[in-house]
Amino acid sequence: MIKIQDLHKSFGKTEVLKGISTTMNKGETIAIIGPSGSGKSTFLRCINLLETPTNGQIWVGDQEVTNPKTDISKVRERVGMVFQSFNLFPHKTVLDNITYAPITVKGMAKKEAEDIGRELLKKVGLADKEQASPKRLSGGQKQRVAIARALAMSPEMMLFDEPTSALDPEMVKEVLEVIKSLAKSGMTMAIVTHEMGFAREVADRVLFLDGGKLIEDAPPAEFFSSPKSQRARDFLEKIL
């Protein structure tokens, strides 16, 4: 599904990603973890080109994202993204947030988009909020709407950039539940997260980044019980 080869990214003189290569298979749930500043968010944001890689190649399916000739909007239609800060459109209702992109980008009929939107709202447990303004929702509700909004484009893959980091503790669970059920449905997902319990339970693979490099790539059972590298051991010791 995703193939990444020797990905480099610099901001000015600071090199944040120093050559990362990996693949993500269809249906896999991948947790990306690492200390802050390790480049994990930047890594994720390179996949749909919210950050432009300085060097290296990324393929989404058979489309090379890093090829200047590729129509990046077409790639972004296939890759949904959920942000730490939700980024709902504050001037639109919950339902309009969800239907806007399918109608505008895919040319879907309004009625069809709304049917899909309502279905998705039901799925994330917010069927009664369709006419609400995002400003009236709690953080957890906002994030569930954001997930529904991304899913409305029927993406082949979802990227989650620290989806629970901006939430009050009591709201983390409701969001993780939604993501978990998504993983079970076979969605391909990459999740940057600090929720180690969640990563251990849901992920098929854990990518451990540190200092802009991919240090470990292992199934969670293996990574959490017997990390190979000293850096991963130090990291786990600090947080667990």
Added chain:
Amino acid sequence: MSLDFTQITSSIPYILQGIGVTLKIVGIAALIGFFLGTLLAICKIGKVKALAWLADIYTSIFRGTPLILQLLLIYYGVPQLFGIQVEAYIAAILAFGLNSGAYISEIIRAGILAVDRGQLEASMALGIPYGKMMKDIILPQAVKNILPALVNEFITLTKESAIVTVIGIMDIMRRSYIVGGNTYRYFESLIFAGFVYYIMVVVLTMLGKLIEKRMSRSD
């Protein structure tokens, strides 16, 4: 020496007819200014360096020279350059529209930049094309934030429109001046003109507040 407004009472309807003239110029100029300002603002924040540069130069020139000079240049300069007579009305609307476009572009630019960057990223991530993102996502949020500044600009425009009197347009200002000349009561007629402008500005302010309230109610 005493103030005697009864001396100009019979001329009041004549002065009031100038309101329509002033409103016409200000209204059309404000529309031109708003669309031109939006366009310039989008050029300024866009990726095409040449357009951003042009928009900056434009703003710099129209903000850096007196409005009355721009008005006179258009009114007297265009016939000299192109051999076509510009109607005073058109010259006034053009001068005010082009001038306020420069100011409004800065207001809108600031408004766009104040919109949370996450809105842009969320739009991009959904594959929403740039134009539609600007029109449906970014600008509606920007305009809401800058509404007070926009109302301020329209108030300035209304008052500054008084300078069209120099190219002979029969606006409130010129009519009061004429009445003053005919009755030898300059003070009364000018005070009355000031009163009319003030009422117009007050109405505009209230309208702005009303729109602001309506917009925040949708929150």
